[in-house]
Amino acid sequence: MRDDSFMAWDRAFARRAERMRASEIRELLKLLDQPEIISFAGGIPDPALFPAEAVREAYDAVLNDPALGPQALQYSVSEGYRPLRSWIAGYMARRGVICDVENIVITSGSQQGLDLLGKLLLSAGDTALVTAPTYLGALQAFNPYEPRYGIINPMDNRSPAAIAREAVGSRIALAYVVPDFANPTGETLDEGARLRLLEMAEALDIPLIEDAAYEALRFGGKPERSCLSLDLERSGNIDRCRTVYCGTFSKTIAPGLRVGWICASRSLVQKVVLAKQAADLHSSTINQIVMHRLAASIFDAQVGKITPVYARRRDAMLAALERHMPPGVTWTRPMGGLFVWLTLPAGLDGADLLEQSLSEERVAFVPGGAFFADGSGKNSLRLNYSLQSEATIEEGVRRLGHLLGRVQGALPRNGG
Amino acid sequence: MRDDSFMAWDRAFARRAERMRASEIRELLKLLDQPEIISFAGGIPDPALFPAEAVREAYDAVLNDPALGPQALQYSVSEGYRPLRSWIAGYMARRGVICDVENIVITSGSQQGLDLLGKLLLSAGDTALVTAPTYLGALQAFNPYEPRYGIINPMDNRSPAAIAREAVGSRIALAYVVPDFANPTGETLDEGARLRLLEMAEALDIPLIEDAAYEALRFGGKPERSCLSLDLERSGNIDRCRTVYCGTFSKTIAPGLRVGWICASRSLVQKVVLAKQAADLHSSTINQIVMHRLAASIFDAQVGKITPVYARRRDAMLAALERHMPPGVTWTRPMGGLFVWLTLPAGLDGADLLEQSLSEERVAFVPGGAFFADGSGKNSLRLNYSLQSEATIEEGVRRLGHLLGRVQGALPRNGG
Numbered sequence: 001m002r003d004d005s006f007m008a009w010d011r012a013f014a015r016r017a018e019r020m021r022a023s024e025i026r027e028l029l030k031l032l033d034q035p036e037i038i039s040f041a042g043g044i045p046d047p048a049l050f051p052a053e054a055v056r057e058a059y060d061a062v063l064n065d066p067a068l069g070p071q072a073l074q075y076s077v078s079e080g081y082r083p084l085r086s087w088i089a090g091y092m093a094r095r096g097v098i099c100d101v102e103n104i105v106i107t108s109g110s111q112q113g114l115d116l117l118g119k120l121l122l123s124a125g126d127t128a129l130v131t132a133p134t135y136l137g138a139l140q141a142f143n144p145y146e147p148r149y150g151i152i153n154p155m156d157n158r159s160p161a162a163i164a165r166e167a168v169g170s171r172i173a174l175a176y177v178v179p180d181f182a183n184p185t186g187e188t189l190d191e192g193a194r195l196r197l198l199e200m201a202e203a204l205d206i207p208l209i210e211d212a213a214y215e216a217l218r219f220g221g222k223p224e225r226s227c228l229s230l231d232l233e234r235s236g237n238i239d240r241c242r243t244v245y246c247g248t249f250s251k252t253i254a255p256g257l258r259v260g261w262i263c264a265s266r267s268l269v270q271k272v273v274l275a276k277q278a279a280d281l282h283s284s285t286i287n288q289i290v291m292h293r294l295a296a297s298i299f300d301a302q303v304g305k306i307t308p309v310y311a312r313r314r315d316a317m318l319a320a321l322e323r324h325m326p327p328g329v330t331w332t333r334p335m336g337g338l339f340v341w342l343t344l345p346a347g348l349d350g351a352d353l354l355e356q357s358l359s360e361e362r363v364a365f366v367p368g369g370a371f372f373a374d375g376s377g378k379n380s381l382r383l384n385y386s387l388q389s390e391a392t393i394e395e396g397v398r399r400l401g402h403l404l405g406r407v408q409g410a411l412p413r414n415g416g
Numbered sequence: 417m418r419d420d421s422f423m424a425w426d427r428a429f430a431r432r433a434e435r436m437r438a439s440e441i442r443e444l445l446k447l448l449d450q451p452e453i454i455s456f457a458g459g460i461p462d463p464a465l466f467p468a469e470a471v472r473e474a475y476d477a478v479l480n481d482p483a484l485g486p487q488a489l490q491y492s493v494s495e496g497y498r499p500l501r502s503w504i505a506g507y508m509a510r511r512g513v514i515c516d517v518e519n520i521v522i523t524s525g526s527q528q529g530l531d532l533l534g535k536l537l538l539s540a541g542d543t544a545l546v547t548a549p550t551y552l553g554a555l556q557a558f559n560p561y562e563p564r565y566g567i568i569n570p571m572d573n574r575s576p577a578a579i580a581r582e583a584v585g586s587r588i589a590l591a592y593v594v595p596d597f598a599n600p601t602g603e604t605l606d607e608g609a610r611l612r613l614l615e616m617a618e619a620l621d622i623p624l625i626e627d628a629a630y631e632a633l634r635f636g637g638k639p640e641r642s643c644l645s646l647d648l649e650r651s652g653n654i655d656r657c658r659t660v661y662c663g664t665f666s667k668t669i670a671p672g673l674r675v676g677w678i679c680a681s682r683s684l685v686q687k688v689v690l691a692k693q694a695a696d697l698h699s700s701t702i703n704q705i706v707m708h709r710l711a712a713s714i715f716d717a718q719v720g721k722i723t724p725v726y727a728r729r730r731d732a733m734l735a736a737l738e739r740h741m742p743p744g745v746t747w748t749r750p751m752g753g754l755f756v757w758l759t760l761p762a763g764l765d766g767a768d769l770l771e772q773s774l775s776e777e778r779v780a781f782v783p784g785g786a787f788f789a790d791g792s793g794k795n796s797l798r799l800n801y802s803l804q805s806e807a808t809i810e811e812g813v814r815r816l817g818h819l820l821g822r823v824q825g826a827l828p829r830n831g832g
Contacts, residue, residue, distance in 0.1 A: 055489060056479040061471040070463035073471060073670035108524065112696040119560050124540070140694040144535050254489035256701035278556040280528040284700050285672035350575035 018302040036083040038396035040383040043183060043338060050254050051298055062286065072286035078277035080106025080261070082287035087295050088247070088261050096229035097245070099238045103263055105272050108283045110213050110248040110260040113243060114141035116275045117174070117209055117244060117262075123148045126173035130161065130266050133341075133371030133380070135183045135211060138176050147173065152200070154362075160203035174207050175200065179227060181214040181337025183319050184371045184382040188335055194227050198234065201242055207268070208243045214337040216252050219311035220282035221335055228263065239265045247260045251338075252303055257287040258316040310338065316390035317383065317397060324401025326408050336387040341368070343379065350381040353407065362398040452814035456799040458778040459599060465722045466670050467714055475708040478702065485750060488702035494693035495685075496677070497523025497704035501713050504663070504677050512645035512678060513661070515654045521692060524699045526629050526664035526676040530557035532691045533590070533625055533660060533678075538563045542589035545579065549757075549787030549796070551599045552629060554592055558752050563589065565789035568616070570609040578617035590623050591616065595643060597630040597753025600787045600798040604751055610643050614650065617658055623684070624659045630753040632668050632719050635727035637751055637821045646680065667754075669710050669718055673703040726754065732806035733799065733813060740817025742824050754802040757784070759795065762823060766797040767821065777815040 060139040062068050077087065085104040092099050107113040114137065122128060124146035130138065132151045139149075148170050150163060154177065164172060177197060179189040189197070210227040231243040241264065248260035262272055276282070294302075317340055321331050328345040344350070350367030357363045368380025385393055448747050495501065501520040509514050518703045523529040530553065538544060540562035546554065548567045555565075564586050566579060570593065580588060593613060595605040605613070617624040626643040647659040657680065664676035678688055692698070710718075733756055737747050744761040760766070766783030784796025801809055 044491050047490050050486060050489045052479065052485055052489070056476070056485075059475040059479065060472070063468065063475065069468055070473075071672075073466045073468070073672040074463050075460045075666075075671045108696040108700075117694045137694075137697070144691065144694060247528060250491075255491045256487075256489040258696065258698075258700045275560065278553075278560060279531045279695070280524040280674065281553070282674075284524075284674045284703055287703065400661055 007272075036362050036386065037358070037364055038362060038392055038399070040385070040388070040396060041366050041383050042345040043366075043382075043385050044384075044387065045255065045306070045338075046309070046386055049309060051294065051302050051305075053191065054294055054298050054302075057255065058290045058297075059286070061293065062289050068088065068289055072289050074285060076282050076285040076288070078105075079273045079281045080087050080104070080283065081285065081292060084259075084288050084292035084295070085261070087292055088263070090265050091295075091299075092228075092245075092392075095223075096225055097232055097238065097263060099263060100266075102266050103238050103269055105262050105269050105276060106283050106288055107246075107260045107262055107276065108258040108280065109250055110211060110246040110281070111137055111253065112276075112283075113246040113260055113262045113272075114138050114173070114176075114209070114211070114260075116272050116279065118142040118145045118147075119275050119279075120268075120271055121169075121174045121207060123173070125170055127167040127170040128173060128208075129175035130373050132176060132374055133184050133216075133368060133377055134176065134373065135213075136370050138211065139373055142176075147334055151374055152177075152197075154189050154197050157196075160200045163200065164204060172206055174209055175204075176211065177208040177227070178211040178213065178214060179215075180224065181217060181334050181339075183337070184197055184339055184366070185341040186332045186334030186337050186339040186370065187341070188224060191224060191230070194224065194230055198227060198231055198243070205257065206242070210243050210245045212245055212247050214251055215247070217307055217310060217338070218336040219307055219314065219334075241265055241268065244268060249291055249388075252299065252306070253291065257284070257291055259283060259287055259291040262316070307336070310336075310386055313385040313388065313390060313393060314340070316393040317385040320394045320397035321401075324398045326401065326405040326409060329404060338384050340383045340385065342381050342383060344381070344404070346379055348407065349378045351378065353381070353403070355399065357403055360402050363396050363399050363403070365400070444567065448775055452778045453774070454808055455778055455780040455806065456744040456801070456804070456812060456816075457782050458800050458803050459782075459798075460800075460803065461667055461722070461754075462725070462802055465725060467710065467718050467721075470710055470714050470718075471670065471706070473646060474706045474713075475702070477709065478705050484705055488705050490701060492698050492701040492704070494521075494698045495689045496520070497701065497708060498514055498698065500675075500708035500711070501677070503708055504679070506777050507711075507715075508644075508679050509786060509814070511639075513648055513654065515679060516682075518682050519654050519679055519685055520567070521678050521688050522699050522704055523662075523676045523678055523688075523692065524674040524696065525666055525671065526627060526662040527553055527557065528674075528695070528699075529662040529676055529678045530554050530627070532695065533623075533662075534558040534561045534563075535689055535691050535695075537590045537623060538683075539587070539589070541586055543583040543586040544589060545622075546789055547593060547598075548790055549600050549784060549793055550592065550789065551594055551629075552786050554627065555789055558592075567790055568593075568613075570605050570613050573612075576616045579616065579695075580620060581610075588620050588622055590625055591620075592625040592627065593643070594627040594629065595631075596628060596640065597633060597750050597755070599630065599753070600755055600782070600784065601757040602748045602750030602753055602755045603757070604640060607640060607646070607810045610640065610646055613725035614643060614647055614659070620656070626659050626661045628661055628663050628665055629726050631663070633723055633726060634752040635723055635730065640673070655683065656785055657681055660684060665707055665711065668709065668715065668722070673700070673707055675699060689755070723752070726752075729801040729804065729809060730756070733801040736810045736813035737817075740814045742817065742821040744824060745820060754800050756799045756801065758797050758799060760797070760820070762795055764823065765794045767794065767818070769797070772823070773816065773819055777816075777819050779812050779815050779819075782818070 085101045122145035127150045128147040129150045129152045228245040230414040231241040244264040332341045366382040369378040447776045501517045538561035543566045544563040545568045644659040644661040661679040688695040748757045782798040785794040
């Protein structure tokens, strides 16, 4: 009897947990430990580039400071460490977003920002507008709140009315985009696309979540203006902006400290602070104080140190793709960030290919299907270049090219 | 036009955010900065007792270690740092809970454990069973998932069938208790009450959330067995237990690192790991590695250092209450933890009293009403003794006693 009832209880929430199924990315990360595997599966910074010495000095200085030391180990306010929020407000201002410390709340990475925004903005059955593909972690953050997904393409000219019609009976609650060097495609939206997104959000009267995780990792060229800065130009006041900017130090300084932020209107920030308090009281006090020291002292130098390294690896990957990919395979040419996105001939499935790639070529990547809320995109895959040397990138892409050549040769003609 | 639509959008989620209204506790914490205020409002450890030197050494050792240093700054797995999980499994075993590392997931404080459990277990309209009063942070963690609350009293003999009847049409989804030195009452459940809770959870076929935040802060006497250890004795296997134990290092080592854990059946822990991944990927890597060093080296010594200090402050508070409280006021006599709970004569309102106390006596506390899910308990208040010296406790309670004497004298007789 007890077994049965216990199982019933277990089933009851298995149903709920299903919607948060294990991230294929995280599962794949486990492969990194296997010898001989060349992994393009990660989405993480190169640990050799972490500012290790500066981090050590910062923890030491904070813990040796008679005032900051005890403060760093104590509970703190949910909105975050004020000097860090203030530094971030200055950083945002340098990027065209004139705002106040009250427009900033610290989150545990930008991932937590997405979770808190999902909690505040989504009710079961609401529609969240996303691109296809989009960041898998955003889908995972939103899924527990049981939205439907609507697909938007910032490059097309579909009218907001058409988008609203497709939502049929569901309240459209938010739109989510990664405008710079997107995960997974590496693509960047131009100003026209950003303005169209803003106009759509305005016409639908919804918040626009701008995930800026990779924004600082630009390899050259003129930075695009953020959606929030364009919004601010139109509305004239940060507190009347509908764009919600999610930033992070994970790609620039180090992800292990878990420090990110949201910059938005004061009224939204106040609500995020309440959701944050309910979720985990506050982000680690000591890490926030340390991150403030690091940001204030080495942020620009650190970005200046890592971007040329990632740029050379991007170059190596694009050159290797040019050399080794068979006809019919296409890819993006990112101006920053960590990823190149491959589109395979129709009929190929990235997930099947991964199995083959691991066993026959010892090369790992992320199958593209995981990034599509609508179940499409199976003939695509994501390659990361931030973790491997240029020589290893050449070798891994060469092997992958061989595999694709073999597989493609075996494909029936005309998709038959 | 734009104004109107923007305001409509704003109102739409103001409605949702209302259910997460600002914590009265957090608001009150702001008073701690005012001079001359004697605050019994906090619920936080004394920063003078933090193991500052050991913490400094631990960060230094981790960041100087050629393998651990870069690992500490990198992304890590959602379930947490394995050596820390393994240390916690050993700690749980010492407390009668034989379990495996797979039964442990690291959370950002026990507060995040409550949020993730709410997310997994509660659907809108479900009933969460809580005591009255209960931990305010648990209500805040659960509120976004829109439960109703049912009140349980582990000391009474109400049958599970009666509890189920009261839920009228709502699915009972979980029960939540703080069995040791509860926040806010300071009270501890005896083994009989714990067994009745387990039997109730079994009869209702629901998980029992055991918030053990204060468990290690025992001032003397024989420790009670945890609900999870009693559950394990009955079920014979941790993976068939329905008790979900939430632990934390916040009250023993330091809250600023945000490291807690959940210990439960493997199947529940796996689901929490997925929810954790969606919520913030993982807790701070460096803080987990540092906390492992601290736990393994100083945990018992640190608990041995802080409990006698808190015990003397508890003694000072109980003695002062005895001396200064007017007749009609009663209070708890905690065997551990951070709080004493006062019950005032009916007709007095703790929230009104706080205003008066701040202006006339410069003493702060938390009005009890905030801790009741059912809106009752207004004639109660929570006093914290962990942050003040024994002399300050005597002075603060003396002032509070004077105020209560005055106020009570002005009360109409027979509650008229």
